[in-house]
Amino acid sequence: MAPEAAAIPLLTPYKMGNFILSHRVVLAPLTRQRSYNNVPQPHAILYYSQRTSKGGLLIAEATGVSDTAQGYPQTPGIWTKEQVDAWKPIVDAVHAKGGIFFCQIWHVGRVSNSGYQPNGQAPISCTDKGLAPVIRANGVDVAQFTPPRRLRTDEIPQVVNDFRVAARNAIEAGFDGVEIHGAHGYLLDQFMKDQVNDRTDEYGGSLVNRCRFPLEVVKAVSDEIGPERVGIRLSPFANYCESGDSNPEELGLYMANALNKYGILYCHMVEPRMKTVGERVESPHSLVPMRKAFNGTFMVAGGYDRKEGNNAVVENRADLVAYGRWFLANPDLPKRFELHAPLNNYNRETFYVSDPVVGYTDYPFLDGSF
Ligand SMILES: Cc1cc2nc3c(=O)[nH]c(=O)nc-3n(C[C@H](O)[C@H](O)[C@H](O)COP(=O)(O)O)c2cc1C
Numbered sequence: 001m002a003p004e005a006a007a008i009p010l011l012t013p014y015k016m017g018n019f020i021l022s023h024r025v026v027l028a029p030l031t032r033q034r035s036y037n038n039v040p041q042p043h044a045i046l047y048y049s050q051r052t053s054k055g056g057l058l059i060a061e062a063t064g065v066s067d068t069a070q071g072y073p074q075t076p077g078i079w080t081k082e083q084v085d086a087w088k089p090i091v092d093a094v095h096a097k098g099g100i101f102f103c104q105i106w107h108v109g110r111v112s113n114s115g116y117q118p119n120g121q122a123p124i125s126c127t128d129k130g131l132a133p134v135i136r137a138n139g140v141d142v143a144q145f146t147p148p149r150r151l152r153t154d155e156i157p158q159v160v161n162d163f164r165v166a167a168r169n170a171i172e173a174g175f176d177g178v179e180i181h182g183a184h185g186y187l188l189d190q191f192m193k194d195q196v197n198d199r200t201d202e203y204g205g206s207l208v209n210r211c212r213f214p215l216e217v218v219k220a221v222s223d224e225i226g227p228e229r230v231g232i233r234l235s236p237f238a239n240y241c242e243s244g245d246s247n248p249e250e251l252g253l254y255m256a257n258a259l260n261k262y263g264i265l266y267c268h269m270v271e272p273r274m275k276t277v278g279e280r281v282e283s284p285h286s287l288v289p290m291r292k293a294f295n296g297t298f299m300v301a302g303g304y305d306r307k308e309g310n311n312a313v314v315e316n317r318a319d320l321v322a323y324g325r326w327f328l329a330n331p332d333l334p335k336r337f338e339l340h341a342p343l344n345n346y347n348r349e350t351f352y353v354s355d356p357v358v359g360y361t362d363y364p365f366l367d368g369s370f
Contacts, residue, residue, distance in 0.1 A: 022055025035076035050331035054098030065166035071112030109187030110148035177229030185241025237272035271302035
């Protein structure tokens with residue numbers, strides 16, 4: 001049998017707009033907290049290039065759009081020239097190996113505290129409702145949140161503009177496009193979800209109003225860099241950071257349809273079964289209605305292994321499958337899927353440590369090299 005005929009569904013080529021992907025195994029956006037002072041570091045060159053394959057799509061970790069966007073230690077930004085310049089060699093390294101690289105642009109909104117904010121001010125959100133403290137991913141530290149300040153209606157265009165400028169900066173840094181982070185309880189999701197959004201202006205109340213700000217961001221970013229370079233990540237079913245919705249199907253479907261108007265490249269949705277970022281539960285819900293509604297490339301993520309990824313492609317539930325933890329621990333994940341080789345296990349304890357090597361670039365390739 002010819003090798004092409006033998007290729008598993010995940011390793012078949014796919015044309016995503018103007019990008020010719022050689023396979024469908026995508027690096028999911030993964031915060032690694034190794035960008036000291038919010039500046040991407042040289043060690044990210046090795047990390048991302050290890051995970052690059054020719055014609056493979058990578059999505060960079062969540063990257064702040066402004067000085068109010070941060071809520072975690074050592075996460076990268078893309079609002080200063082220093083940050084843009086620091087991304088360049090990282091992007092170049094991915095391109096040198098034939099990868100396609102999108103930057104996930106991010107604002108945490110209320111998932112922050114005054115220690116991360118300019119002049120110690122309160123974080124911004126759609127609401128002034130605060131978050132209860134939570135145990136950090138290391139199981140020891142407790143994250144404390146400062147009650148947010150509700151954005152005034154007339155301040156919203158400035159935040160939309162921050163996303164626009166960040167997208168332009170990402171292109172300036174050499175990225176092939178951006179993924180707008182509209183998932184996981186961060187700023188855009190805070191506006192969309194009725195459990196959080198308690199506004200009474202045109203950005204709150206009805207579903208149309210709650211989706212207005214995220215869609216203004218989509219429009220501004222698309223106008224700036226072209227819709228053919230724009231993706232968005234959504235998690236309508238998730239309730240991370242106290243960000244749930246009473247009718248997630250309706251929300252997901254409304255967004256999928258509304259996005260068609262802007263003709264953006266892809267919609268990336270997190271599976272309903274992902275109860276928290278790292279915990280999978282059974283769910284009766286499905287992303288299939290949104291997949292059917294959205295006209296562009298549809299990407300799924302959350303709890304996928306090789307078999308389920310293949311099934312999703314074969315059953316036409318997705319064009320692309322993003323892998324988080326398995327790709328974090330297996331720099332050559334597409335190759336391992338091709339060979340049906342065993343996978344390195346991931347170590348949660350080093351997901352977010354600031355070490356430039358440990359838990360970052362020291363997961364071996366199949367042949368034992370790095
Ligand atoms: C260490 C870690 C960091 C993450 N950082 C981000 C992030 O920056 N942006 C994002 O949208 N999701 C983030 N996620 C969620 C992943 O992209 C992915 O959706 C999740 O891990 C579920 O997929 P998986 O089962 O393949 O790991 C993160 C997950 C992990 C484990």
